[in-house]
Amino acid sequence: MGSKNKQSATEHQDSLSMRCGFGWLMFLVEVLLFGALGLCIFWIVYYGGGVAWANDTSKQFNLHYVLMTGGFIFLNGESILVYRKFACCKKIYNKVIHTIFFVLSISAITIGTVSAIQAHNNSQNPRHFYSLHSWIGLATMGLFALQFIVGFTSFLVLLCCDTRTAKFRQQLLPTHVTFGLIIFSMAVAACVTGLTQTGHHRLSDSYKDLPEQAIVINVFGMTIIALGILMPYFIYTIRFKRYTTVLVN
Amino acid sequence: MGSKNKQSATEHQDSLSMRCGFGWLMFLVEVLLFGALGLCIFWIVYYGGGVAWANDTSKQFNLHYVLMTGGFIFLNGESILVYRKFACCKKIYNKVIHTIFFVLSISAITIGTVSAIQAHNNSQNPRHFYSLHSWIGLATMGLFALQFIVGFTSFLVLLCCDTRTAKFRQQLLPTHVTFGLIIFSMAVAACVTGLTQTGHHRLSDSYKDLPEQAIVINVFGMTIIALGILMPYFIYTIRFKRYTTVLVN
Numbered sequence: 001m002g003s004k005n006k007q008s009a010t011e012h013q014d015s016l017s018m019r020c021g022f023g024w025l026m027f028l029v030e031v032l033l034f035g036a037l038g039l040c041i042f043w044i045v046y047y048g049g050g051v052a053w054a055n056d057t058s059k060q061f062n063l064h065y066v067l068m069t070g071g072f073i074f075l076n077g078e079s080i081l082v083y084r085k086f087a088c089c090k091k092i093y094n095k096v097i098h099t100i101f102f103v104l105s106i107s108a109i110t111i112g113t114v115s116a117i118q119a120h121n122n123s124q125n126p127r128h129f130y131s132l133h134s135w136i137g138l139a140t141m142g143l144f145a146l147q148f149i150v151g152f153t154s155f156l157v158l159l160c161c162d163t164r165t166a167k168f169r170q171q172l173l174p175t176h177v178t179f180g181l182i183i184f185s186m187a188v189a190a191c192v193t194g195l196t197q198t199g200h201h202r203l204s205d206s207y208k209d210l211p212e213q214a215i216v217i218n219v220f221g222m223t224i225i226a227l228g229i230l231m232p233y234f235i236y237t238i239r240f241k242r243y244t245t246v247l248v249n
Numbered sequence: 250m251g252s253k254n255k256q257s258a259t260e261h262q263d264s265l266s267m268r269c270g271f272g273w274l275m276f277l278v279e280v281l282l283f284g285a286l287g288l289c290i291f292w293i294v295y296y297g298g299g300v301a302w303a304n305d306t307s308k309q310f311n312l313h314y315v316l317m318t319g320g321f322i323f324l325n326g327e328s329i330l331v332y333r334k335f336a337c338c339k340k341i342y343n344k345v346i347h348t349i350f351f352v353l354s355i356s357a358i359t360i361g362t363v364s365a366i367q368a369h370n371n372s373q374n375p376r377h378f379y380s381l382h383s384w385i386g387l388a389t390m391g392l393f394a395l396q397f398i399v400g401f402t403s404f405l406v407l408l409c410c411d412t413r414t415a416k417f418r419q420q421l422l423p424t425h426v427t428f429g430l431i432i433f434s435m436a437v438a439a440c441v442t443g444l445t446q447t448g449h450h451r452l453s454d455s456y457k458d459l460p461e462q463a464i465v466i467n468v469f470g471m472t473i474i475a476l477g478i479l480m481p482y483f484i485y486t487i488r489f490k491r492y493t494t495v496l497v498n
Contacts, residue, residue: 127457132445132470139474178485182478185434189474192438193445196381200449208376221381225388225438229431236427236485 025234026084032227033077039220040069047213053115060119061198067112068194072140072187073224075105080180080231095155102148109141133193140186147179181232188228195221274483275333281476282326288469289318296462302364309368310447316361317443321389321436322473324354329429329480344404351397358390382442389435396428430481437477444470 044051044062051066052059079101083094120126129138154172158165199207199217207214293300293311300315301308328350332343369375378387403421407414448456448466456463 125457130457130459130463132441132448132467135467135471136441136474139471143478174485175482178482182481185437185477185481186474188434189438189441189477192381192385192442196442196445197449199381200446208374208379210379214379218381218384222384222388225385225435228434228438229392232431232434232481233424233427236423 029230029234032223033074036223037069037074039223040066043216043220057119057122060115064112064116067108071105071108071112073191075101075108076184076187077227079105133197136193137190140183140190143183147183151176181235184231185228188224191224192221278479278483281472282323285472286318286323288472289315292465292469306368306371309364313361313365316357320354320357320361322440324350324357325433325436326476382446385442386439389432389439392432396432400425430484433480434477437473440473441470
């Protein structure tokens, strides 16, 4: 009986420390998500003079930066966190919020891509999709669209035959989670290559002297990298009530 | 009895299809790892004129590209794959090969970093660690060193008290695996930002016309991105004899 009490106390302690660690990590990830978006907006308003939809190549690119950071990093990140944040709510509510975030994210990414194409068209010698950044961006968008279609069909449409498709959905889930994080990492790669291009293009040789704007760009990039580190750690390592990794050998 | 036979036949089929999928995926990852290193060597030999240790900034940077791709992508990737490739061997052999790959990787990365610093010193206005690429690179190297020290101490040195440290090592393993993949993803980000810089720097405006060299650089970058996709998928989603994800709710 004493041993049982002791075990229960240890479990309670484990659960408390886990909840505490979870809370802090969630707080940190949220700070980084809002921080990345905030830094991007600060950068383009303070150093870039704001955004424009036409007639100003530089400001049109500014719109591209905000919408891509908003869509690929902020909304995509928030969407991934939904199941962790509202774990106590009904699963279907989580699914609907997860989907809404993705729809918003896709809208932002689409408008952001169009704004970059229009900004290119404004320049003297318009060429599209030649850089490594654009290739990574296109691959990320392709995988993102595929993940959305497969996810929407499998986890929402197939609910019409709930019991019959339960096993299939259960089998698909780990792949869906892994690909969600892979797409987030690819979005991180697309963002940092874009920032590298922009930093060298806008600051050219003065980049070497690390002026204020260079520090803002680098810190903004490192915030996105930090999210690329914390997001998979958060999703895979911290244990939750639904999934865990066990030794089966 | 009939039902038992049926179940056993399904399990056998599952295991066969899993082994087949595993084999193909391993082959693909190996092709990409050797492909990335091969493309890098082809690029710097055919378009960059080879490597040098001193007196030639461009060739010194070429050495940086080969050693960083070799260390951070090829050797790091091979090291991660050791446990999957030689799953039938004794675990201690796997650990030793895993460690040897890491030691080789650290050597390549250290020499590669020194070669970039020396190349910078060769230029007219030498400045170091100002770009986003260098910040990402430094962060990746820091985490890599930390992971090596923690991993070496926990999974090799602590074997001296095997039974007493078994639980600790078991608890640490998922974090070690996740951080290994995070570091690989960060290395991917460092490589593609470096390639973006180099592409725009070496090709400048001609990049827009996608000359041969630009295609080689982009394909090389996309090979590294493909590794950034396949590696976590391979490690997390394909099931193995040691670890699996189960529903515990």
